[in-house]
Amino acid sequence: MTAIQEPVTPAAAQDQPYRYARAELVEPDWRRFPGWQHVTDAEWRDAQWQRVHCIRNVKQLRALMGDLLEDRFYEDLLADQREMATMSMLLPPQMINTMAPTAGTDPAKVTEAFYADPIRRYMMPVRSDRDPVWPNHPHSERDSLHEAEMWVVEGLTHRYPTKVLAEMISTCPQYCGHCTRMDLVGNSTEQVEKHKLALKPVDRQDAMIDYLKRTPGVRDVVVSGGDVANVPWPQLESFLMRLMDIETVRDVRLATKALAALPQHWIQPKVVEGLERVAVTAQRRGVNLAIHTHVNHAQSVTPLVAEAARTALEVGVRDVRNQGVLMRGVNATSAALLDLCFALQGEANILPYYFYMCDMIPNAEHWRVSVHEAQELQHAIMGYLPGYATPRIVCDVPYVGKRWVHQLAEYDREKGISYWTKNYRTGIELDDPEALNRRYPYYDPISTLPEAGQAWWNTQPRS
């Protein structure tokens, strides 16, 4: 983004901890990459061109970058893929183009800018990013939110009393290094053999619809994955129409990071026309249809992303909202969060809704922040945005669900263990009389603890 104007501000306002200046959205010029020097505007807007030209491995990255990146970066990337990565590499050109947008052509400077870049840091992790002492928390888990444990039919997680999550597909057009569903989503890596969905998509969808018909207490369905942008449109449309045939379903939310990572998908005529049919049906039946996307940094908010959000709203989707993930080195400062929220809210019509703390999946410690850091960030971002557009920072506590970061019951700051309570039973605790009295732990990254706390963890078994 570039600043539109220097605001004329009274001296006192300049002393505010955060200074707002409206910034224009910019699509960085992809022709700065040697491999895309001759790519036309029409090709860039084409979803199929974007999918075909995704970067999936180091060889393709080298071909794209020419001499722009130093060898040490590729070696670091390969070391990470060998030893740490829980997600394979898949980056649409749109996302690569938002990395180091102003680094120029000097390889030393481009390499430094790539290392420091917030988008690169979560979409293309390298070995030296990881925490050198505690890359993995002893309590990290592959399915850290226990979603599969709460499946009522394959892919349908019933965790909250009135809401379900429908995992339609286990792939995405892009893979994020910190993916919460790393257990299931994407291709296996050297470190992680992925689980596979066993049912055929059509059978899984039939079973989900059947469960929802039998369970009228569920009124809200998050249609997710993976990313719904990878579900063939006719199949997705048919599922959404069947959902809206169920009288008791009142909210439907489509989860797609592709709105920001591959906005070209959401502006294709066949998708826009289909989305309009679904939105019109939703309006007629009084169902709230929304898109939930996943943007973590202001650099990702480009004119094409704004166009995709505007298009969805124009065809009748009620709201486009953002659920970002709070990550060190990416957006864990109040300025980065507010810059992103103002870009989303002010320039792209996307409501900044939540920031999730990064979940306790393996090898994620360098991204995670402690609960007290998250509380400080929540405090620091209050009061700048309209109240309805001020995001809540939430911790997804295993076996509990989303809790606002100030809602903890008890907090041992030395050991970095917070304890949380809940006010409903998840689907696996309906007969558990103690479920609502129990305290559920959540763990800060060990490297953020005081010396005594780190020493205590050193006496504990490492998983």
Ligand code: SF4
């Ligand atoms: S888009 Fe979502 S589901 Fe897909 S890799 Fe990223 S975090 Fe995981």
